[in-house]
Amino acid sequence: MVETTDTIVAIATPPGRGGIGVVRVSGPGVKNVMAGLVTNTLKPRHAHLCKFREKDASVIDEGIAIFFNAPSSYTGEDMLELYAHGSRIVLNQIVNRVLELGARLAKPGEFTERAFHNNKLDLVQAEAVADLVDAVSDHAARSAVRSLEGNFSQSIDELLEKLVSLRVLVEGSLDFPDEDIDFSTSGNIGSKLTACLIDLQGLFERAKQGAILTEGVTAVIAGRPNVGKSTFLNRLAGREAAIVTDEPGTTRDLIEQDILVDNIPVHIVDTAGLRTTTNKAEMEGISRTLAAAENADILIILMEYGRGPGAEELGLLEATGDSKRTTIIYNKIDLAGKQPEINKTTTNGQAEIFLSAKTGAGLELFVQHLKEILGMQDASEDVFMARNRHLDALERTRLSLEKTLRLLRAHAAAELLAEELRIAQQSLGEITGDFVPDDLLGEIFSRFCIGK
Helix, strand or coil: CCCCCCCCEEEECCCCCCCCCEEEEEECCHHHHHHHCCCCCCCCCCCCEEEECCCCCEEEEEEHHHHHHCCCCCCCCCEEEEEEEHHHHHHHHHHHHHHHCEEEEEECCCHHHHHHHCCCCCHHHHHHHHHHHCCCCHHHHHHHHHHHHHHHHHHHHHHHHHHHHHHHHHHHHHCCCHCCCCCCHHHHEEEEEHHHHHHHHHHHHHHHHHHHHHHHHEEEEECCCCCCHHHHHHHHHHCCCCCCCCCCCCCCCCCEEEEEEECCCEEEEECCCCCCCCCCHHHHHHHHHHHHHCCCCEEEEEEEECCCHHHHHHHHHHHHHHCCEEEEEECHHHHHHCCEEEEECCCCCEEEEECCCCCCCHHHHHHHHHHCCCCCCCCCCCCCCCCCCHHHHHHHHHHHHHHHHHHHHHCCCCCHHHHHHHHHHHHHHHHCCCCCCCHHHHHHHCCCCCCC
């Protein structure tokens, strides 16, 4: 356990009017706070109806107090939770009284950070606490719970055990150089490495789906004026998020909306129409369109059905490069009586979808295609929440294991194999917090809400 000398306090419920508000206190001074705030003797892990009192014994409020003694608490320290009426005035009065009794205001995420340092949670579980608070869909909430319960951590730990076993085999030869171990056959190191890579790939795919549920994707809608970009945005959002008129150039700045597309969080950006113009406002809007398209995870180019790509669309495709996940949508098929359709066998490799943003015909084709290009079409119920930092660590682990396998096949020195396995273990350990720099911890916990 990590010894802390200060006691922290914070309101744990969000601002606003509510029936109940919660104040949390944690640290070595909790018993002193209890003595000065409530007259009851609090039995650990029991709810007590109490009067919360000022220094002069006047009553602030009446509510429930629960004392959790160390180490059997969320933080691993002595901890007190106070359930009062949800008035912000009342909750602030309680906090001020606790401050008078020697506590200080908690920093964002400090309760969970103390839980991490006291081995009550690993880093994945700690992040899952914030992910559960911020969940924007049922799927995301369930995935966060699985991570909080330790599903992701268990998968990481199982792979770490296999890496440690491999390191034992390889580094054993360094301790006993006279044994002349043949790495190509000894302990089936090659097959064990391959098995680790297979497990790692499965873990990466599940984590990739979880990262999308956590952090979402950015999709940019681009095209010439009046092709229906704003109508398409409104159709996806399910409401009038953008102004729609028949006048070209209505959208002159980026319109950004966070929406859910079949449980996938999408930050969608409607952009100014691409055309040659001398209007300074439109020119600036077009410039912002190009910048947004270059930074997008997904680029959606809208065109009117019956009109092929012109200089504007071809220029956008050239500017964003071939690696961009681009989808071509031919809109307004309702005007020609055409049925919705998707074509994935185009010569340029970009899928073409024929739909009507006005009527919604064919929208389900786009949604299904979006899930496919994100790898979410078969999103299973055992997905756990993950973040981009987890994907980066898994990717670095993969690179080290692949390099180890190449070195093994080239009969390289054992020292080289041992070093790559050490790097792989360290990269993997960053996920759960076994190997993590303090500045990264500070960044992670600073994004938590106060009181969590």
